[in-house]
Amino acid sequence: MARKVPEINGGPMADIAFLLLIFFLVATTMDIDTGITRKLPPLPEDQPERDDEPKIKERNVFEILINSNDRLLVEGDAMNISELREAAKEFIANPYDKKDLPEKETKEIPFFGDVDVTKGIISLQNDRGTSYGMYIKVQNELTAAYRELRDQKAMRKFGKKYKDLDDKKKKAIQEIYPQKISEAEPKNIGGN
Helix, strand or coil: CCCCCCCCCCCCHHHHHHHHHHHHHCEEEECCCCCCCCCCCCCCCCCCCCCCCCCCCCCCCCCCEECCCEEEEEEEEECCCCHHHHHHHHHHHHHCCCCCCEEEEEEEECCEEEEECCCCEEEEEEECCCHHHHHHHHHHHHHHHHHHHHHHHHHHHHHCHHCCCHHHHHHHHHHCCCCEEECCCCCCCCCC
């Protein structure tokens, strides 16, 4: 006589699998990608280009190129990432009104009165082979340059850091140091 193997009840298996699935969904941490906060310019209206539009003078553009080897070329010269912040700050502020740095125009700004504001624009272009890490490092240095200049202005005028000011005072300092970073479409700047 053959022995009969008892059947195993498989009903609770689905419940156990479901509970394990819920456990792993709740217990697992998800990496959240962080991005760069930028306000994009508005879409251009369909207007033909005019010849009488003002051109941006070369002295008002701070050109930064990043090649596929993650090397910086700033204003035509090789530069280390650790030097970029100070170079950007000097360009943005033009504290000594140098002729090779951006022009300034006088604007009336709340809380400050008449202030000379530079017309400088930072132009950033990277190679298609530039690493994401290097791109973020450059963006961080440029953002830090603006932040430090804004903090210095806020401390001198209001005795507080820029981030601790109310919105009206922040806006006034933003008018003095407007963050103007222009990014061109990536190209093959430095080869492979």
